[in-house]
Amino acid sequence: MIRTPLRPLARILRAREKGENPDEIEAENLANRHAEIQDRARSQAENRLYFMALAFVIAFGTIGVRMGALAGSQPTEPRVQASGAQIISQRADIVDRQGRVLATNLITHSLYAHPQQMVDPQRAVRELVRIFPDLNEERLTRDFTGSRTFLWIKRKISPEQMQAVHDIGEPGLLFGPREMRLYPNGHIASHILGGSTFGHEGVASAEVLGVAGVEKAFDRWLRDPANDGAPLMLSLDLTVQAAMEEVLSNGMKVMNAKGATGILMEIKTGEIVAMASMPDFDPNDRPRPLTKGDASDSPLFNRAVQGQYELGSTFKIFPVAQALDMGLINPNTMINTQSPMKIGKFLIHDFHVYGAQMSVSDIIAKSSNVGTVRVAQMVGGQKQREFLENLGFFEPTPLELTEAPTGKPLVPQRWPAVTAATVSFGHGLAASPLHLATAYATLGNGGRRVTPTLVHERNRPAGEQVLSEQASRRALGLLREVVTRGSGRSANVEGYEVAGKTGTADKPRPQGGYYRDKVVSTFASVFPVSDPQYALVLTLDEPSVNRAGGVSARTAGLTAAPVAGEMIRRVAPLLGLRPITEDALPNVEPRSADGLKIVSN
Known part of the structure; x- marks a missing residue:
């Protein structure tokens, strides 16, 4: 923008020739400049007011439309959702050489609590202990009546247990979808399969990670989406x-x-x-490792390797x-x-x-x-x-x-x-x-x-x-x-x-030497x-x-x-x-x- 000088030389010279006061020219130009600035500021303020009015109309219109839609829909129970990115927990199956399943995934649910939303915490504790006898009633009461806003109760529950908890009717007890690892053959090939556990977990899902055996050795492969769900085929024959x-x-x-x-x-x-x-x-209920004594006394010890x-x-x-x-x-x-x-x-x-x-x-x-x-x-x-x-x-x-x-x-x-x-x-x-x-x-x-x-x-x-x-x-x-x-x-x-x-x-x-009454006997063929x-x-x-x-x-x-x-x-x-x-x-x-x-x- 080219600004007009307050004391233009040509006008000053002409004013002096006519005997006029040159300062009046400067005062006139300064007044004109202030008027232009005020006009421009007034225009910007009017534009802001128009924009804010339009925004208010759109916002209240959207709210009105949403309220109308909710008023015309069927009522449903609200659910708590996890924030942040979804946890990918899909894990490939493990099968034997004939394609028979050794390890697979099962969709189940987790159970967690928002104690601040509970209506009757004492009753909830009694009912939960009845459904899950392994829970500590005293500790659960302390957690439900204290200042905690969230706590896990069970990482995975059966459909029957889920229904029993649902029947309690306590709004502070909530369920989250969970994919767990299942070993349908129980103890069979347990040392080879190893076992799994949950990694990073949220209320909506959880990672499944291998902790031993082929589950851990092939953990990255089993979790790789690029494999398109193809199973890991082992050389084992399940029947043999x-x-x-x-x-x-x-x-x-x-x-x-x-x-x-x-x-x-x-x-x-x-x-x-x-x-x-x-x-x-049983890899479905993997025992804890020994912390002392002979490692071979643990059922986790794989004598073969x-x-x-x-x-x-x-x-x-x-x-x-x-x-x-x-x-x-x-x-x-x-x-x-x-x-x-x-x-x-x-x-x-x-x-x-x-x-x-x-x-x-x-x-x-x-x-x-x-x-x-x-x-x-x-x-x-x-x-x-x-x-x-x-x-x-x-x-x-x-x-x-x-x-x-x-x-x-x-x-x-x-x-x-x-x-x-x-x-x-x-x-x-x-x-x-x-x-x-x-x-x-x-x-x-x-x-x-x-x-x-x-x-x-x-x-x-x-x-x-x-x-x-x-x-x-x-x-x-x-x-x-x-x-x-x-x-x-x-x-x-x-x-x-x-x-x-x-x-x-x-x-x-x-401590050295050999036992006289303990041996290892082997037949190789x-x-x-x-x-x-x-x-x-x-x-x-x-x-x-x-x-x-x-x-x-x-x-x-x-x-x-x-x-x-x-x-x-x-x-x-x-x-x-x-x-x-x-x-x-x-x-x-x-x-x-x-x-x-x-x-x-």
């Missing part, structure tokens, strides 16, 4: 899993064991068909298989088994006296410690260590469970001759039953390393060849003899060609030998079975092996395996038997 848990539970009771675990694995893919740990729990055990004579096949692969021995090779055997200042004994020498076949079938150590010495400590490392005994199993990394084997830092000797028959190195199942699967599939997994049909690269196919077949032949004429005879299931090895190891004391498909490992923690004369037996041949035999008898038909005849055994070189009495070990 249920059968395993039933046999394992009954076997643990019969053998008076503190705990038990079983693992059934496809040896070609590494997929775990069933895996159980006893005692177990977290347990670290010296697995005894089940290890004896490893140095023998390695020596077969190196061409140092064959099943008929005679080995010095004179007992005791001295290494430095240590003596190594056999469970029974087997004579001056035995064939390799008999060393495995009769479970000779001394014979196994002799074979391990032929292999050499360094190569023995490398072979066990290649089998996966030095690192945690890469299983899709949050608990798996905690099961790192306890491996000696040094590997002197005495360590190489004791490890050869399963002492001095503690690993999980899953490590053992993986190693036996490697022996059974032609010597190619197996990676265990709980996910069905995931593309996986072929494992490293750690043992020749010929040595693998011969090792299976030796394990088959353990079941037909050795300590594993009670695991021999007709028609399914079971090959396996028993192992009994004293439990170490926390592959079946059927003529066409190996599955590896099974069964472990009992502190078993003790009474025999004739009141004598307690703890060896794996009398505890773990019969339970494993019953398990194979139950699950083999469920796996679609037809009984086969004994004319399809692997090609094993003839052995020489010495006719000694076979004992359980």
Whole structure:
């Protein structure tokens, strides 16, 4: 805007020529300027008044229309809504390899209270305690009659409980929609599924988060909307899993064991068909973790992956298989088994006296410690260590469970001759039953390393060849003899060609040394030998079975092996395996038997 000068030069000069006063020109221009400013201010004020009047008309008109609409509508009960962004709680289902549901979502409701809106708090407390006996009446009364404006009463309630609360008729008791995680099979596969809990929650919804097992390992995937609701398909077979848990539970009771675990694995893919740990729990009502004492005393403890055990004579096949692969021995090779055997200042004994020498076949079938150590010495400590490392005994199993990394084997830092000797028959190195199942699967599939997994049909690269196919077949032949004429005879299931090895190891004391009356008994196996498909490992923690004369037996041949035999008898038909005849055994070189009495070990 161009402003007019108060004392324009041209007018000043003309005024002076005419004898007029130039100050009058300035006064005139100043008056004109003030008049323009007043006109402009008046116009702006009028515009503001027009706008405010229009706003009032629109606002009161809107209110009038809304009031008219409400007056003409049906009356409804007002509901409290949560403020802020909606919580996304949709979580994908978990299913077994057949598509049967292992974990899913259930729409339910939560119960909360606005005490300031209550009409009769005392009556509300009495009725709620009647519906939910676990509520603390005194504390609830204090909360309802105090200064609190909001409190949770129940994070999830059943439809029957919701109706009972609704019948109280208390306006201060309110419901919120809630999606909860449901495990329809109860205890079955509880250690694998793990469990879930609520994360960030509001009155309208809540996040569901995994707290253990595959629920936590795949938590991000299960909550990812990009998966479009596709379920997570596990390698488990629900029917086989249920059968395993039933046999394992009954076997643990019969053998008076503190705990038990079983693992059934496809040896070609590494997929775990069933895996159980006893005692177990219901993930719908997950117990609290132990805060003191032995972690294995908790039902949450997964013995299959977290347990670290010296697995005894089940290890004896490893140095023998390695020596077969190196061409140092064959099943008929005679080995010095004179007992005791001295290494430095240590003596190594056999469970029974087997004579001056035995064939390799008999060393495995009769479970000779001394014979196994002799074979391990032929292999050499360094190569023995490398072979066990290649089998996966030095690192945690890469299983899709949050608990798996905690099961790192306890491996000696040094590997002197005495360590190489004791490890050869399963002492001095503690690993999980899953490590053992993986190693036996490697022996059974032609010597190619197996990676265990709980996910069905995931593309996986072929494992490293750690043992020749010929040595693998011969090792299976030796394990088959353990079941037909050795300590594993009670695991021999007709028609399914079971090959396996028993192992009994004293439990170490926390303060050092070993218990004299507590053992871990294990049976590790592959079946059927003529066409190996599955590896099974069964472990009992502190078993003790009474025999004739009141004598307690703890060896794996009398505890773990019969339970494993019953398990194979139950699950083999469920796996679609037809009984086969004994004319399809692997090609094993003839052995020489010495006719000694076979004992359980």
